[in-house]
Amino acid sequence: MPNRITSFLAHRRFRPTLWPTLGMIVLVAATVSLGNWQRHRAEEKQAQREQADRAAREPPLELAGPIGDVAALRFRAVRIVGEFDPRRQMLIDNRVHAGRPGYEVVTPLKLAEDRFVLIDRGWIAQRATRSELPEAPPPKGDVVVEGRINLPPARYLELRPDLGAGPVRQNLDIERVAGATGLPLLPVVIEQTGDAHDGLVRDWPPPDFGVEQHRSYMLQWYFLALLGCVLWLGLNWRPLGGERESTHG
Numbered sequence: 001m002p003n004r005i006t007s008f009l010a011h012r013r014f015r016p017t018l019w020p021t022l023g024m025i026v027l028v029a030a031t032v033s034l035g036n037w038q039r040h041r042a043e044e045k046q047a048q049r050e051q052a053d054r055a056a057r058e059p060p061l062e063l064a065g066p067i068g069d070v071a072a073l074r075f076r077a078v079r080i081v082g083e084f085d086p087r088r089q090m091l092i093d094n095r096v097h098a099g100r101p102g103y104e105v106v107t108p109l110k111l112a113e114d115r116f117v118l119i120d121r122g123w124i125a126q127r128a129t130r131s132e133l134p135e136a137p138p139p140k141g142d143v144v145v146e147g148r149i150n151l152p153p154a155r156y157l158e159l160r161p162d163l164g165a166g167p168v169r170q171n172l173d174i175e176r177v178a179g180a181t182g183l184p185l186l187p188v189v190i191e192q193t194g195d196a197h198d199g200l201v202r203d204w205p206p207p208d209f210g211v212e213q214h215r216s217y218m219l220q221w222y223f224l225a226l227l228g229c230v231l232w233l234g235l236n237w238r239p240l241g242g243e244r245e246s247t248h249g
Helices: 004-010 018-057 174-181 210-236 240-248
Strands: 012-014 077-084 090-097 101-112 114-127 142-150 184-191 237-239
Touching: 018 210, 077 114, 090 142, 101 184, 114 142, 174 184, 210 237
Parallel strands: 114 184
Antiparallel strands: 012 237, 077 101, 077 142, 090 101, 101 114, 142 184
16 A cells, blocks of 8 residues: 555646635635534534523422523423413414314413413314314413423514414514513413313423534534545646646647
8 A cells, every 4th residue: 555655646746726726715614614603503502402401400480570581591490370361362373283283372371560471371273174263261360380481483484474463373472462462471481281171282392402413414514624625635636747748738
């Protein structure tokens, strides 16, 4: 093997040209930048996963007083007392469970000091026709709700403007709901847990942060950067004889 390498180097010269070199630089810069972005996203998602693990070990919150850092409360267990407001209950459309279409039932809960928080009470199946909405009345009077604090997605797909007319909504947007109902809503959603004997399905999946996916994309981009360097090196070793012929020509 050393003799082959020596022979190869003796008959070739490394002579990179301008435009392939510039193309290689652009390719490597772009792929390394994309790989770094995926690495940063993986680190952010890993931090969120560790936060969820810590939150699962914490005792339930009471939500007494004002809420400070909302993001720090995500995934925390909570136990609150209040009274449901059935008049402003809403159905979040296009929610699928076990392959069946349906809705998530979200009801405002009145807390002390005239504060309200949205309770995602669970999933209910769609009726035979979409014009016939399912019924899921909340319990009356003061109730104890146990659940998990979550934040609705900041970005979502909206097929048509959600004007807030009627109980059916495409997405759960706290600010939009607050504007439509006039309720002073807390900036969180409580995913109710346990069995409240109301027929709703509360099969909340564990949060999937996609850390492994971001790491996989990171490695792919870094590999493309390395591949670009290897190809550039391999294609710029030129035979000496070819150089002499081109020079004499």
